[in-house]
Amino acid sequence: MPELPEVETVVRGLKQTIIxxxxxxxxxxxxxxxxxxxxxxxxxxxxxxxxxxxxxFGKYIHFxxxxxxxxxxxxxxxxKYIYQDVLLGTEAGPRTEAGPPTLPENSAHLRIIFYFTDxxxxxxxxxxxxxxxxxxxxxxxxxxxxxxxxxxxxxxVTPAWLLEKLKKRKQAIKPVLLDQKLLxxxxxxxxxxxxxKAQVNPFLPADRLDENMAExxxxxxxxxxxxxxxxxxxxxxxxxxIDEKSGEFQAMLQVYGKxxxxxxxxxxxxxxxxxxxxxxxYYCSYCQxxx
DNA sequence: CTTAACGCCTGAAGGC
DNA sequence: TGCCTTCAGGCGTTAA
Numbered sequence: 001m002p003e004l005p006e007v008e009t010v011v012r013g014l015k016q017t018i019i020x021x022x023x024x025x026x027x028x029x030x031x032x033x034x035x036x037x038x039x040x041x042x043x044x045x046x047x048x049x050x051x052x053x054x055x056x057f058g059k060y061i062h063f064x065x066x067x068x069x070x071x072x073x074x075x076x077x078x079x080k081y082i083y084q085d086v087l088l089g090t091e092a093g094p095r096t097e098a099g100p101p102t103l104p105e106n107s108a109h110l111r112i113i114f115y116f117t118d119x120x121x122x123x124x125x126x127x128x129x130x131x132x133x134x135x136x137x138x139x140x141x142x143x144x145x146x147x148x149x150x151x152x153x154x155x156x157v158t159p160a161w162l163l164e165k166l167k168k169r170k171q172a173i174k175p176v177l178l179d180q181k182l183l184x185x186x187x188x189x190x191x192x193x194x195x196x197k198a199q200v201n202p203f204l205p206a207d208r209l210d211e212n213m214a215e216x217x218x219x220x221x222x223x224x225x226x227x228x229x230x231x232x233x234x235x236x237x238x239x240x241x242i243d244e245k246s247g248e249f250q251a252m253l254q255v256y257g258k259x260x261x262x263x264x265x266x267x268x269x270x271x272x273x274x275x276x277x278x279x280x281x282y283y284c285s286y287c288q289x290x291x
Numbered sequence: 292c293t294t295a296a297c298g299c300c301t302g303a304a305g306g307c
Numbered sequence: 308t309g310c311c312t313t314c315a316g317g318c319g320t321t322a323a
Binding site for chain 1: 314315316317318
Binding site for chain 2: 032076077078109126127128129130168169170171175237277278
């Protein structure tokens with residue numbers, strides 16, 4: 001589900017809510033997300049620790065702890081973090097004003113609950129159970145970061161840098177842009193949108209893009225991601241921020257999920273869909289010069 | 292080294 | 308109504 005803008009939206013929400021909070025205890029309802037630790041080790045790792053910061057690299061969420069260790073989480077398709085503030089008024093009676101919905105601890109797909117010392121909670125839900133949470137002691141998180149490519153916003157990423165990388169790839173440009181070791185953060189939605197905006201043929205071999213195309217493509221990748229972040233991401237079916245709000249970028253989608261609709265740019269042909277590496281690519285055959 | 296298929300999971304939607 | 312197939316914001320592994 002989530003790509004860079006959705007992860008950024010989640011991270012911003014977490015920054016505002018959990019920094020400075022100390023984990024009193026953790027309840028693990030499903031150990032599958034714990035990729036490199038078992039339940040007892042994970043509990044010992046996190047209990048008593050205070051979150052000092054929450055960062056993002058690519059599509060990863062990086063939780064920093066007060067002892068220099070880290071948690072690194074990936075949402076994959078359906079992972080989500082939901083923050084629940086201290087429930088006020090439970091002693092004096094039910095709240096009357098509309099507050100955030102409370103999440104029952106037996107709700108569907110709940111995997112992990114972090115209980116903070118102040119009474120607030122962080123829920124981790126994941127319907128499909130693809131999401132992961134890894135633990136890293138001290139600075140070991142560097143190794144994980146080294147395995148992912150730079151964000152498209154990083155300074156080293158220039159049109160010349162991109163062109164150089166693309167020259168080494170004979171594969172079609174679309175699947176190449178999904179390779180997180182090249183550039184991190186793009187997923188199926190924003191790749192389709194950026195290629196459309198840049199008017200690049202998704203099936204064109206990556207090594208055949210010229211300087212102008214690479215420059216335009218990088219500019220549109222950044223534009224699309226920036227705008228999507230501003231809109232708090234895209235909600236197709238179930239993406240939600242940590243306070244369970246939907247994103248708003250879906251209203252601005254030009255091609256993703258628009259098969260059969262008239263192209264908003266040229267107005268002359270309908271949007272097509274074709275599989276590349278088992279994944280749907282949406283495009284305008286006219287605007288993007290596809291045969 | 293790159294590339295492409297498969298597997299991991301659950302649930303929704305569409306065809307018959 | 309029910310059954311079967313396909314599809315889904317991702318990516319690690321494996322085999323060629």
